[in-house]
Amino acid sequence: MVVNCEQVWLEISNYLEDDVDATLRSAMDEHFRTCKRCASVLEGTRNVIRLYGDERMIEVPAGFGRRLERRLAQSARVSGTRWSTWSAWLVPVAALLLFAGGLRVANSLTSGPELKSKHAQPGWGIPPDMQVVVTADAKVFHVAGCGVIHNKATERTLTAKEAMEQGYVPCLRCMREYLRTASVGYVGLEPEADVDVDADAERETRATGH
C-alpha cells in the first residue's frame, strides 16, 4: 500500500491516536521516511499535542480554590450535612476576617484617594489581601488572566487593598462574584455601573492604543 501526502494529512491525527490499521500505519511510516513535508507535519502536530497537554497550560484565577472550598462548605451547611475539621471553623473565621478587612478598606476609602473612575463603586466585598493586577494608565484592577486587561506589558501585581488605596476600581467581569455579594450591603452599584466600567476599559484601550 502506498499513500500520498493528502492521504497522510487526512489520517495524521488518527495515526497519532494509534487509530489506524497496521497496513495504513506501515504505509504512513514509509511515507514519513521519504517525505520531509509530511515528517514536518507529523512532528509539528506532536509538538502541539505535547505542549497543550502540559498542565502548565491551564491557569486558574487567583483565589479559585479558596472560593470553591467556601462554596462547598456553604453548600454542605445548607443541605444540613456536616463539614467538619479545620474547614468548619475556618469558614466563619475567614468570613469574619473578610468582614473586618472589608470594613477597614471601606473606612480607608471614605477618606482615601479619589477613585480613578467616577463611574464605578469601590470593591468593598473583595478580600483585601487578594492578589490583583493593574496596568499603566488604567483605572481598573483585575484577577490575573482576566480577558479585558489592556496594555499587558505594563502589568504589575499588588493586593486588592493596595489597588483600592491607589484609586483603582474592580473589573466588573472578573470581580463580579464579589461585587454581587457586596452590592447587597450597600447602595450604589446599579446595573448600569457594569456598562460604565466596560466603557472605562474601552477608553483605556483607545488611550493605550491596544
Place this chain on the structure above:
Amino acid sequence: MREQELIARAQRGQNELFYELVKPYERRVYAAALAILRNEADAEDVAQEAMLKAFANIRQFRAEARFSTWLIQITVNEALMRRRRDRTVVMEGIDERREEESDYAPRDFADWREIPSEALERKEVRQKLAAALATLDRKYREVFVLRDMEQLNIQETAEALGISVASVKTRLLRARLMLRDLLAAGWQQGWFSRLPFEKGSKPW
C-alpha cells in the same frame, strides 16, 4: 490518601474530604468551562457550580468511570447549559457555520523538532499558545481542549459534547493542524526566540 479511598469516604458523608478529592482537578475543570464559555468569570462560576453538583451527587458516582472524566462531563454539561441559557453565542465565525471539512492542508513545511517543555515556564509563551487556541472556532476548540488538554478519550469527548465519534475525529484533526500552523507562524514572530535552539532551524 488514595483517590478511591477519598471517594469512598466522601460517599459515606465525610464532606470535608470532597475538596481534597477535587482539588487536583481544579485546573482541568476550569479549562473545560473556559473552552466552552470563553469568559473567565463565567468559567469560574460554572466550574464551581459543577463541583457543587458533583458534591451533591457524589453517591451516584460509580467506580467503573474515571472520577476526572465524571467531573469533566458534569462541567461540560453545566457550561453548555449556561451557554444556552445566556445565549452567549451571538456571532459565530464563518467556519463555525460551515459543514465539517476534513481536507485542511498544512501550510508550513519547515523542519521541526521537539520544543523543550521548558518553553512553558515562560508566561509569555503560555499566553501566546492560549491566544492561538482562542482563535479556533468553537467546535474545533472544544474538541481539542477536551481531548488534548483534558485527556478525555475520543468516545468520552463525543459523549460530553453530544456529537458523533466521527465528528470528534474530524474536528480534532483540523484543530491540531490549525494550531500547528499557528505555532509555525508564532515561530516567525519570535515566540520561542529566547530558547536555546540551533540557529536557522525551527524547534520542531
